Amino acid sequence: MWLGVPVIPTPDDEVVLPGGNVGGAVRVGDTVRRPTGPWTPAVHELLGFLTDAGLRCVPRVHGIDERGREVLEYLPGEVVPVGVVALTDGQLASAARWLREYHEVVADFPRGPRRWRFADRALQAGEIVCHHDFAMYNLTFDGDELVGVFDWDVAGPGVPLDDLAMFAWASPLLFPDDDAARMAHGLQVLADAYGTDPERLLRHVERRLTDSCDRIEAGQRAGDEGMLRLGERGEPASTRERLARLVVRTDEIAAALTHA
Structure with missing residues (x-):
């Protein structure tokens, strides 16, 4: 037993899933197997809480296999490929x-200290547990409807707007060389559906992505294998460069919001 959940025998019929820049994953039947880390107990507690609360689109935790990998429910649906098809x-x-x-x-999730991937502390005032990588490559859809949200490894303390800003960045909606009106339209769609101000969302992106880059670099210095793999793909340097070019256009995009 581990974390009060059963150890699942390792089968032979594994299918490597695409993506997996941080941790890697394989599908085995109706389950997904992924590497664990010191943060896994907190993530499993979070997923169990969300499942018990009846939140849809969240994978159930089925235990740990004989190779020490977490066993999660496989979520059906289509992952929209980044850079190939737009949401x-x-x-x-x-x-x-x-x-x-x-x-x-998640606002009702117990606020005590836990070991998350990038933090080892309790939630502070105004914070919740954010997904922190809510992006199109971690979502599945059935047509226009969201049906799955996976890859919760970097969940941890944050403010609600952090997740929405990450989604705006990695949908992807915000590219420095793109048309300001198109970016403004996407921001307006997100803000209207979530229930927030689109300009407030836009101006939070710089803070959110700067924090993300800082966390990746801290993980690389600490020897986090997933963060080191991101380094092999040029992160966070490429994100910092893209962010810098976007920030200088923030006022232009904000002005376009009035016509979105």
Whole structure:
């Protein structure tokens, strides 16, 4: 037993899943197997809490296999490929509505200290447990409807707008060389569906992505294998460069919001 959940025997029929820049994952039947870390007990506690609360789109925890990997429910649906197909307005809105629902549910999660991937502390005033990588590559859809949210490894303390800002950044909606009106439209769709001010969301992106870059670098210095793999892909340097080019256009995009 580990964390009060059963040890699941390791089968032979494993299918490597695409993505997995941080941890890697394989599918075995109706389950997904992924590496664990010191943060896994907190993540499993979180997922169990969300499941018990009846929140949809969250994978159930089934235990740990004989190789020490977590065993999670496989979530059906389609992952929209980044840079190949854009999310529809319906998909953006569905994801933003779910995110608001998640934030309302997780507000009741016990606030005591836990070892998260990037933090080892209790929640502070105004904080919740954020997903912290709520991006199109970690979501599955059935048409326009969100049906799955996975890869919770970097969950931890944050403010609600952190998740929405990450989604705006990694949908992807915000590219420095893109048309300001198109970016403003996407921000408006997200803000309307979530229930927040689009300019406030836009101006939070710099803080959220700067924090993300700082966490990745701290993980690399600490020898976190997942963060080191991101380093092999040029992170966080590429994100810092893209962010710097976006920030200088913030006022232009904000002005376009009045016409979104």
